[in-house]
Structure formats: C-alpha cells, structure tokens
Amino acid sequence: MQQLVEKQRQFFLTHTTRDIRYRREALLKLRTAIRKWEPRICNALVADLGKCATETYMTEIGMVLAGLRDALSNLRKWNRPKRVSAPLAQFPSRCRVVPEPYGVSLIISPWNYPVLLCLDPLVAALAAGNCCVVKPSSMSPATSAVLAEMLSSLFPPAYVSVVLGGRESIGALLEQKFDYIFFTGSPKVGHIVMEAASRHLTPVTLELGGKSPCIVDDTANIRVAARRIAFGKILNAGQTCVAPDYLMIHASRKEEFVEEYRTAVQEMLGDTPLQNKDFTHIINARHFERLCGLMRDAHPVIGGGSDAETLRIEPTLLDDITPNSASMQEEIFGPILPMMTWEKWSDVESFVLSRPRPLASYLFTTDAAAEKRFVDNLSFGGGCVNDTIIHLAVHGLPFGGIGDSGMGSYHGKAGFDTFTHYKSVLTKGNWLDLPFRYHPYSKLKNRILRLFLR
Numbered sequence: 490m491q492q493l494v495e496k497q498r499q500f501f502l503t504h505t506t507r508d509i510r511y512r513r514e515a516l517l518k519l520r521t522a523i524r525k526w527e528p529r530i531c532n533a534l535v536a537d538l539g540k541c542a543t544e545t546y547m548t549e550i551g552m553v554l555a556g557l558r559d560a561l562s563n564l565r566k567w568n569r570p571k572r573v574s575a576p577l578a579q580f581p582s583r584c585r586v587v588p589e590p591y592g593v594s595l596i597i598s599p600w601n602y603p604v605l606l607c608l609d610p611l612v613a614a615l616a617a618g619n620c621c622v623v624k625p626s627s628m629s630p631a632t633s634a635v636l637a638e639m640l641s642s643l644f645p646p647a648y649v650s651v652v653l654g655g656r657e658s659i660g661a662l663l664e665q666k667f668d669y670i671f672f673t674g675s676p677k678v679g680h681i682v683m684e685a686a687s688r689h690l691t692p693v694t695l696e697l698g699g700k701s702p703c704i705v706d707d708t709a710n711i712r713v714a715a716r717r718i719a720f721g722k723i724l725n726a727g728q729t730c731v732a733p734d735y736l737m738i739h740a741s742r743k744e745e746f747v748e749e750y751r752t753a754v755q756e757m758l759g760d761t762p763l764q765n766k767d768f769t770h771i772i773n774a775r776h777f778e779r780l781c782g783l784m785r786d787a788h789p790v791i792g793g794g795s796d797a798e799t800l801r802i803e804p805t806l807l808d809d810i811t812p813n814s815a816s817m818q819e820e821i822f823g824p825i826l827p828m829m830t831w832e833k834w835s836d837v838e839s840f841v842l843s844r845p846r847p848l849a850s851y852l853f854t855t856d857a858a859a860e861k862r863f864v865d866n867l868s869f870g871g872g873c874v875n876d877t878i879i880h881l882a883v884h885g886l887p888f889g890g891i892g893d894s895g896m897g898s899y900h901g902k903a904g905f906d907t908f909t910h911y912k913s914v915l916t917k918g919n920w921l922d923l924p925f926r927y928h929p930y931s932k933l934k935n936r937i938l939r940l941f942l943r
Contacts, residue, residue, distance in 0.1 A: 490652070490661045490662055490664070490665050491665060493622065493646065493650055493652075494593060494622065494665045494666070494667065496646065496647045497593045497620040497621075497622065497646075497647055497648070497650065498592065498593050498620075499647070500620055500645075500647035500648060501590075501592050501593055501619075501620045506590060506615075506618045506619065506620060506648070507589070507590065507618050509564060509565060509568055512564060512615060512616055512618055513561065513564055515615050515643075515644065515648075516557055516560055516561055516564075516612065516615060516616060517561070518643050518644075519557065519608070519611075519612070519615070519643060520554065520557045520558075520561075522639055522642070522643050523550060523553060523554060523557075523608070523639075524554075526635065526639050527546075527550055529635050529639075530545070530549070530550060530604060530632070530635055531545050532631075533629075533631040533632040533634070533635045534549070534603070534604070534629075534631075534632055536631040536632075537600070537603065537628075537629040537630070537631050537632050537772070538601075538629070538725070538726075538728075538769050538770065538772060539766075539768075539769050539770040539799075539800075539801075540725070540769045541766070541767040541769075543767070544724070544725070544767070544769065545604075548602060548605065548724065548725065549602055549603075549604040549605045550604065552605050552609065552881075552882065553604065553605055553608045553609055553612065555882075555884060556609050556612050556613075556884060556900070556901070556904075557612055559884045559901050560612055560613070560616040560901075560904075560905070563901075563902065564616055567588070567616070567902060567905045568588055568618075570585045570586060570587045570588070571585060571586045572584070572585050573585060573586060573913075575915070576941075577941060578941035578942055579915065579917070580921070580923070581917070581918035581920065581921055582915050582916060582917045582918060583915070583916050584913070584914070584915045584916075585913075585914050585916075586911050586912070586913055586914075587911070587912045587913075587914055588617070588905075588909045588910075588911055588912070589618070589909065589910050589911075589912050590617050590618030590619045590908065590909060590910070591617075591619055591668040591669040591692075591908060591909070591910055592619060592620070592667075592668030592669070593619065593620045593621075593622070593667055593668050593669075594614045594619040594620065594621050594622070594667060594668060594669040594670070594671065594908060595621075595622050595624065595662060595665075595667045595669070595670045595671070596610050596611055596614065596621055596622070596623045596624065596671045597624045597659065597662075597670070597671070597672045597673065597674065597682065598610070598623070598624070598625050598626060598673055599626050599628075599673050599674045600626035600628035600629040600772055601725060601728040601729065601730070601772070601822075602725070602729075603625060603626055603629040603632040603633065603636070604632060604636065606673045606696075607623060607625050607636055608636075609899070609900070609904070610671045610673075610899060610904065610907075611623060611649070612904070613899050613904025613905055613907060613908050614669075614671070614908045615649070616904070616905050616908075617905050617907075617908035617909045618909075619668075619669070619908050620647070620648055620649070621648075621649050621650070622650050622651075622652060622662065622667070623636075623640065623649065623650070623651045623652070624651075624652050624658065624659060624662060625637070625651065625653070627653070627654060627655040627658075628772055628773065629772070633651075633653055634653070636651060637651035637653055659678075663681070663682065663685035663686075664685070666689040666691065667686075667689070667691050668691065669691065669692055669693075669694075669907075669908060670682060670686050670691055670692075670693045670694070671693070671694045671696075671899075671907070671908075672693065672694070672695050672696065673696040673697075673730075674696075674697070675697065675698065676697045676698065676699070676893060676894075679695045679697050679895070682695065683695060693896070693897070694889070694895075694896065694897030694898070694899065694907055695890070695895040695896050695897065696730070696848075696888075696889060696890065696895050696897075696899075697730070697848065697890055697893065697894050697895040698730040698731075698820050698822075698848050698890075698894060698895075699734075699820055699845055699846070699847040699848050699890070699893055699894040700734040700735060700817070700819075700820055700821075700844065700845075700847055701731055701732065701733060701734045701847040701848055701849040701850060701851070701869070701872075702733075702734065702735055702736075702737055702841050702847060702850050702851070703718055703721075703733035703734075703735065703736050703737070703826075703850075703851040703853075703877065704737045704738075704837055704841075704850070704851065704852045704853070704863070705718075705736065705737070705738040705739060705742060705746065705852075705853040705854075706739050706834070706852070706853065706854045706856065706859050707739040707741050707742055708854050708855045708856045708859070709739075709742065709853035709854050709855065709875075710853070710855065710875075711742055711745045711746050711749050712749050713853075713875070714746070714749075714853040714875070715746055715749035715750040715752070715753045716749070716753040716756075717853075717875070717876050717877055718733055718736065718750070718753075718826070718851075718853075718877055719750055719753035719754050719757060719804065720753075720757070720877065720878070721733045721851075721877030721878045722804055722824050722825075722826050723754070723757055723758065723768070723804055723824060724878065725769050726768065726769040726770060726771060726801070726802070726823060726824050727804075727821065727822065727823045727824040727825065728769070728771070728772065728822050728823065729822075729878065730822075730848055730849075731848055731849035731870075731871075731877075731878055731880075731881065732821075732822075732877070732878065733826060733851055733877050734820060734821050734847070735810075735816070735817060735821075735826070735827045735828075735829065736806075736826055736827065736828045736829070737829050737830075737831055737837050737840070737841075738828060738829075738830055738831070739830070739831060739832070740830040740831065740832055743828070743830050747790055747791065747806065750791060750806055751791050751806075754791065754792070754804045758804065762792075762794075762801070762803045762804060763794060763795070763796045763799065763801045763803060768801060770799055770800040770801045771800045771801070771802060771823060772800075773800070774797070774800065776822070776823070777795070777797065777800050777802070780795075780802055780821070780822075780823040780825060781795055781802070782815065783815050783816040783819075783821060783823075783825060784805065784807065784816070784825060785815065786814055786815050787807040787808070787809055787810055787814055787815070787816060787827065788807065788808045788809045789805050789806065789807055789808075790806050790807070790808045790828075791804070791805060791806040792804050792805030792806065792824075792825075793805050802823060802824055802825065803824070804824045804826075805824060805825045805826065806826050806828055807825060807826065807827040807828060808828055810827040810828055810829050811829075812840075814827060834859070834862060838862070838866055838867065841867055842866075842867065842868070845892060845893035845894070846868045846869060846870075846890075846891045846892035846893060846894055847869050847870070847890075847894055848869070848870040848871075848890045848894035848895065849869060849870060849871055849872045849873075849878075849880075850863070850867055850869035850872040851872050851873050851874075851876070851877050852872075852873075852874050852875075853874075853875055854874065854875070860874050868891060868892075869891065869894075870888070870889055870890040870891050870894050870895065870898075871886065871887075871888060871889075881900075883900075884900050884901035885900075885901050885902075886900065886901075887899070887900055887901075887903035888900045888903070889903075925937045925938060926938075
C-alpha cells in the first residue's frame, strides 16, 4: 500500500494531471469504457444484488454518464481562476483564487450502489486533477472485480488504482497518508475513517446515512404520495442511504394511505413480489436476518413476507410503531417502512429534531406554509417536497449529509470543489510602495491606517 501511494504521489508531482487536456481525455476514456462494459456491469449487479437492467441503468450507469457529461461540459469553466477585488489599502495589487488538485485521493465505496458510488466520486476527483486509489466494497465482489478490471485497462496504476479485499485492505490503506479521503458507508466505519485521517491531518468527506423521515400532512395528494414513497422503498429493495426510513402521516389520512400504498406495491411488483425477478434482493443473509428481526415487534398491515432462499423481503408497511420499536432504533436499509401518526405539526417537528440529523427528509403537502416550515425548521442533508430520492439525480444540487449523516458534499460542481483546494494569490505591483505599514509608526500613520481599514 505504501509503495502504491508513493508511486501515485510521484506521478502527481510530474504535474501531468494538472493539464486540462489530460483530465478531459481521462473522462472521455471512462465514458467510452462504461458504455462498452455495460453488459458485464449489468451481469455483475445481477450476481451481487439481483438488480434488473432497467434499474441498473437508471440508478447506476445512467447517473454516472450524466455526471461525466456535466463534468466534460464544465471542466474548463470550473478550473478557471476567479478574480477577487483587492482593497484600496493593498494598492496596487490583483487578487485571484486558483483551483488546484489536492493530490493523491482515496475513495472508499459501499455495496448498495457499487457502480454509482464508486465512479461518481472518481469522476469528480479526476476532473479536479487528482490521482486516485479506489477501494470498492468486498460485499459486492462481482461488481468490484469488474470495476477493477475496467479501470486497470484504462489507466496506469500510478494514476488510478483499484484495491480489492475486505477490512484488512481498508485498514492498510488508512495507515497511509493521503491528501484527501472520500468515504461512503455506515456511520460506524465513518468514525474509523475520520479517526485514521486525523492522524495525518487529511481532510475527509463522509457520506453516511441515518433515519430519513417521510412526512405526509392532511393536505397531501395521498395517491401520488403512496406511489412515490413506495418507489423509494422498492428501489434497490430499500437499500438506499436516502430511502424513506420511517413514515409520519397525519392521523386523518392513515387509512387512505394504507390502501393506496397497497395498490402502489401491487401495481409495481404484482401480487407476488417475492417472485418478481425485477425486484432487487437483500445483499446477503446477515442483512436479511437483521431486517426480518426489525419486524418481529410490529404489525405488518402490508407485506411482511420473506424468502430466505432468494433473500427477498416483501415491501412492508408496519403499524403500531412507537419510538421504542426495533425498526426505529437503526437505519432500516430495506423495503420495510414503519408508520406513525400525528395530529399537530409541532409534534412532528419536535420528534424529528430530537433525533440525529438525517441524510434526507421528505414532505408531502399541497400547503405552501407547510413546505416553508419543513425547509426552514428541519435540518437535513437534502430532500424533496412531494417526492422521494430523486434529488440525487440533479447534478446541480450538492449531495451530502450534516451531523451524524456525514460531512461535505459532491455531485456536479460540488464534486469538483470537494477534490479541489482553492489557493488564494495576491500579486503586488512594484511601482508604488506605500510607507504607512512600515515601522516606525506615528500618529499620522495611525490616522492613515484607520482611514483605509474601517
């Protein structure tokens, strides 16, 4: 690992990656390769998650290609130095902010979207001019192997290198000194990453998760709300860091919502969801058993069935939920949705604010005042009004958490900024050298200083 990082550092110091043409060529090669390797990527995702081709393109390949298009279209503009007005006290001078890459970056990606969450930050890192070590998840081995083969066929290891393996590989990587670390995963591992980074004073971005609330008020279009919430829980079998994690619905609309949710699930997956081949399965038996355990102290009004052989769990709506229920103690990361009711907005607000700040929040309403309260009073990484999850698909919206759900953001220009140090430069003219800043000081110099600096 040490030799790998040192090889990348030596390559970075050649300044090759600072060349915009070199960065652009790398991004174009990556885009061409993704299109060429799409069948193999799809097959790998079937092996790891049972993910169908349409969902693979919608949530993985298509999202990466959209990010590449955005980066290629804006690369020169993003990398252009920006002029800053110089104060009169520094006359004659000119000031500018110059973007420069951090250097050697480490990207640690998770298993739930193993292509998107590996390649999307890689696009940002390469656009910003960094060298990269990529560590895909060992829990999605087929996809990680394909990514490793693809990237090694495109780039020399001194520029982009993929490290496979489990915890031992991550531990060995975190012992090295990187210039930037980008991690997507659980809060538990996020603590380990940040602790390791602190030993080298390495800046980090942590994309974590948490329990993202989904709030439905009494003015909501219930049919639309149920359909879009069901989409958020069915997509990738709920194994999404911004999936609606628990539902808070106004008591007057509960029964209507239950029926519409039942209809939405049936329309999407049919009468036998466990047999639907387009429905993604749970990643492994350990997570399958964990999810089944979250349903044991609750009453499923929809779903509740599971198949240990196929690792599928029916989209499930849980009733009789309290803050002490098992499903409210941890991020669910599956197609299970616990449901609680409310009467007053103040109760919703106090409940959500009493918990760790989530990566996402969702509100379904037709009341503009309710939307304003939601946006102004609740703290979360990002979210939607009258939809779920799709804010991720807008590259102009920075994506990231706050507090326990992470730090830093990326997507589009925000991704370029994440992997970029903005260097401040002042260039002073020599034809005039004002004397009032120099010793010896006097009352006159003091008056002149106060005139300029106020």
